[in-house]
Amino acid sequence: xxxxxxxxxxxxxxxxxxxxxxxxxxxxxxxxxxxxxxxxxxxxxxxxxxxxxxxxxxxxxxxxxxxxxxxxxxxxxxxxxxxxxxxxxxxxxxxxxxxxxxxxxxxxxxxxxxxxxxxxxxxxxxxxxxxxxxxxxxxxxxxxxxxxxxxxxxxxxxxxxxxxxxxxxxxxxxxxxxxxxxxxxxxxxxxxxxxxxxxxxxxxxxxxxxxxxxxxxxxxxxxxxxxxxxxxxxxxxxxxxxxxxxxxxxxxxxxxxxxxxxxxxxxxxxxxxxxxxxxxxxxxxxxxxxxxxxxxxxxxxxxxxxxxxxxxxxxxxxxxxxxxxxxxxxxxxxxxxxxxxxxxxxxxxxxxxxxxxxxxxxxxxxxxxxxxxxxxxxxxxxxxxxxxxxxxxxxxxxxxxxxxxxxxxxxxxxxxxxxxxxxxxxxxxxxxxxxx
Amino acid sequence: xxxxxxxxxxxxxxxxxxxxxxxxxxxxxxxxxxxxxxxxxxxxxxxxxxxxxxxxxxxxxxxxxxxxxxxxxxxxxxxxxxxxxxxxxxxxxxxxxxxxxxxxxxxxxxxxxxxxxxxxxxxxxxxxxxxxxxxxxxxxxxxxxxxxxxxxxxxxxxxxxxxxxxxxxxxxxxxxxxxxxxxxxxxxxxxxxxxxxxxxxxxxxxxxxxxxxxxxxxxxxxxxxxxxxxxxxxxxxxxxxxxxxxxxxxxxxxxxxxxxxxxxxxxxxxxxxxxxxxxxxxxxxxxxxxxxxxxxxxxxxxx
Numbered sequence: 062x063x064x065x066x067x068x069x070x071x072x073x074x075x076x077x078x079x080x081x082x083x084x085x086x087x088x089x090x091x092x093x094x095x096x097x098x099x100x101x102x103x104x105x106x107x108x109x110x111x112x113x114x115x116x117x118x119x120x121x122x123x124x125x126x127x128x129x130x131x132x133x134x135x136x137x138x139x140x141x142x143x144x145x146x147x148x149x150x151x152x153x154x155x156x157x158x159x160x161x162x163x164x165x166x167x168x169x170x171x172x173x174x175x176x177x178x179x180x181x182x183x184x185x186x187x188x189x190x191x192x193x194x195x196x197x198x199x200x201x202x203x204x205x206x207x208x209x210x211x212x213x214x215x216x217x218x219x220x221x222x223x224x225x226x227x228x229x230x231x232x233x234x235x236x237x238x239x240x241x242x243x244x245x246x247x248x249x250x251x252x253x254x255x256x257x258x259x260x261x262x263x264x265x266x267x268x269x270x271x272x273x274x275x276x277x278x279x280x281x282x283x284x285x286x287x288x289x290x291x292x293x294x295x296x297x298x299x300x301x302x303x304x305x306x307x308x309x310x311x312x313x314x315x316x317x318x319x320x321x322x323x324x325x326x327x328x329x330x331x332x333x334x335x336x337x338x339x340x341x342x343x344x345x346x347x348x349x350x351x352x353x354x355x356x357x358x359x360x361x362x363x364x365x366x367x368x369x370x371x372x373x374x375x376x377x378x379x380x381x382x383x384x385x386x387x388x389x390x391x392x393x394x395x396x397x398x399x400x401x402x403x404x405x406x407x408x409x410x411x412x413x414x415x416x417x418x419x420x421x422x423x424x425x426x427x428x429x430x431x432x433x434x435x436x437x438x439x440x441x442x443x444x445x446x447x448x449x450x451x452x453x454x455x456x457x458x459x460x461x462x463x464x465x466x467x468x469x470x471x472x473x474x475x476x477x478x479x480x481x482x483x484x485x486x487x488x489x490x491x492x493x494x495x496x497x
Numbered sequence: 498x499x500x501x502x503x504x505x506x507x508x509x510x511x512x513x514x515x516x517x518x519x520x521x522x523x524x525x526x527x528x529x530x531x532x533x534x535x536x537x538x539x540x541x542x543x544x545x546x547x548x549x550x551x552x553x554x555x556x557x558x559x560x561x562x563x564x565x566x567x568x569x570x571x572x573x574x575x576x577x578x579x580x581x582x583x584x585x586x587x588x589x590x591x592x593x594x595x596x597x598x599x600x601x602x603x604x605x606x607x608x609x610x611x612x613x614x615x616x617x618x619x620x621x622x623x624x625x626x627x628x629x630x631x632x633x634x635x636x637x638x639x640x641x642x643x644x645x646x647x648x649x650x651x652x653x654x655x656x657x658x659x660x661x662x663x664x665x666x667x668x669x670x671x672x673x674x675x676x677x678x679x680x681x682x683x684x685x686x687x688x689x690x691x692x693x694x695x696x697x698x699x700x701x702x703x704x705x706x707x708x709x710x711x712x713x714x715x716x717x718x719x720x721x722x723x724x725x726x727x728x729x730x731x732x733x734x735x736x737x738x739x740x741x742x743x744x745x746x747x748x749x750x751x752x753x754x755x756x757x758x759x760x761x762x763x764x765x766x767x768x769x770x771x772x773x774x775x776x777x778x779x780x781x782x783x784x785x786x787x788x789x790x791x792x793x794x795x796x797x798x799x800x
Contacts, residue, residue, distance in 0.1 A: 070618060
């Protein structure tokens with residue numbers, strides 16, 4: 062471009078310069094004589110008039126120039142005053158930007174500001190280091206990603222401690238549970254003797270352990286309700302042996318089912334009672350002995366029997382068979398040790414497990430205790446571990462199809478043995494009432 | 498310091514015209530490398546750029562496609578597509594690469610500033626510039642235009658309330674952020690959206706009429722000017738390269754902007770009510786009476 066700045070006055074002048082030529086390109090016809098004379102006269106007249114006008118208008122123009130000039134100057138001054146950037150520039154200038162003394166003072170101030178900034182940076186780095194150290198202290202082993210879970214565990218531990226304290230404080234003066242039937246005598250004077258360690262241990266934090274390893278409690282609870290609620294609905298009242306905090310009973314009660322809980326741990330029993338559930342704070346055997354024979358509709362135990370010694374378990378089963386009414390159900394869900402992934406992992410993980418209960422053993426014990434129609438149900442196969450089945454096209458050679466079939470059969474067996482159902486339940490019924 | 502991320506470029510027989518310019522304009526920490534399906538990808542490759550005639554059946558993701566003229570890349574869905582500006586197949590949203598030179602010293606001039614410059618230069622309050630095949634013309638809206646030298650078109654583009662232009666003159670006008678009226682072909686060639694970036698008139702008379710209307714509608718003129726300027730800028734190789742990186746998810750280290758006092762204060766973490774903030778607000782405050790209070794063509798900035 063020929064002009065450095067198209068917005069400059071010079072560029073606009075170039076623009077304007079061409080304005081005139083197109084305005085007067087009118088091709089004039091050849092003038093006649095009288096027209097030329099008239100034009101000469103008119104030209105002289107215009108010149109004379111212009112001379113007169115210049116002489117007459119000169120003072121007027123001068124006055125106007127002074128007036129307009131001052132007005133323009135005022136406008137420019139106002140515009141400059143209104144410009145904040147110029148105001149700042151002027152302010153800096155007024156503060157003596159060119160004064161050597163002020164320059165020295167300004168440099169000193171800037172220097173001290175720099176020093177202060179560096180000091181602040183140093184302090185910030187120190188705080189950052191402290192925070193890092195704190196973070197490292199807060200994240201032992203598992204890192205901060207598990208902080209929420211660890212916090213939940215700690216909270217549960219605190220609750221457990223509180224329960225123990227409450228138990229310790231109340232133990233000497235706790236009156237007998239008024240809800241317990243008084244007619245039936247307590248068979249054992251010292252029920253804690255011979256009971257499994259899980260019920261009497263004061264060192265192992267079972268609640269925290271369960272919280273960490275057993276999985277999402279809500280999901281487990283929902284699963285239990287889905288599995289057994291319909292069956293229990295038809296057999297009331299339902300007794301949950303080892304009901305814990307009464308979550309399952311709470312959900313069953315919400316369905317209108319008549320429920321009773323038995324829980325020897327005072328803290329858990331209190332929490333279950335807070336749900337509005339009838340809970341007996343004693344050992345299952347003791348309570349069962351106290352109730353009339355044939356008075357119960359159903360008994361359910363979830364992950365309890367594997368914590369009992371063999372004699373206690375047999376006694377519990379026999380008592381259950383007696384106290385349940387005709388055609389009532391006994392449900393017991395336990396880990397399935399026939400699935401080796403369970404035996405090697407989750408079963409061994411829990412130190413309070415007394416013995417693995419093979420499904421056949423539990424079914425046998427139930428039959429011996431007097432139940433009829435003992436059935437086993439298996440749940441939750443460890444499908445995540447399953448070895449994949451292979452497939453071949455139909456037009457594959459025969460040997461390939463046979464090989465695939467045998468491999469799949471082997472894999473299927475391995476899947477069943479290694480990664481079979483993780484839980485099972487024995488569902489046993491008492492004999493129906495004799496026909497009158 | 499982290500190693501530069503690499504953009505694998507798969508080039509076929511025909512090298513797109515604007516490819517070199519876009520690759521040269523990639524951010525400094527994004528390194529374009531020539532790639533082939535038969536060779537291992539260089540370490541640090543995070544995205545791919547395929548020319549459409551070598552697009553494999555299963556392109557490695559994330560990827561972009563340069564739509565080579567004459568090659569059919571099929572339906573690419575949400576894949577970023579690049580094309581030379583003026584290519585036949587251009588969808589809305591495609592990255593169009595313009596190899597036109599950005600007019601030297603061109604800067605966006607806001608409508609308010611234009612009006613001020615016209616007033617100072619003793620030009621009409623409303624001014625329409627027209628670039629026609631028979632030359633450059635200027636005048637008041639609706640009036641008889643006067644001829645001007647050809648090399649004064651940048652002046653008209655910088656000072657007019659509205660301009661009528663096609664072809665390269667439209668490009669010049671957009672570079673000066675002039676509210677522009679053009680024809681359909683001109684808008685398509687530059688990838689401009691009618692009624693959003695420019696106004697489109699079918700014949701010269703309609704374009705003149707639209708320009709006259711635009712010159713009297715400051716708000717609409719301001720919007721058109723901003724949008725047209727932004728679109729034109731986005732077709733330049735640096736804009737295309739930046740958009741390509743963004744759409745491919747190629748993250749680069751943020752570059753601190755030296756322009757924009759507010760952005761600089763933000764970057765410094767200056768408290769919102771500090772003295773320096775107040776000073777900055779005062780310095781960047783909108784001029785009184787401005788229709789386009791505070792906007793700059795490339796960034797929304799509110800005081």
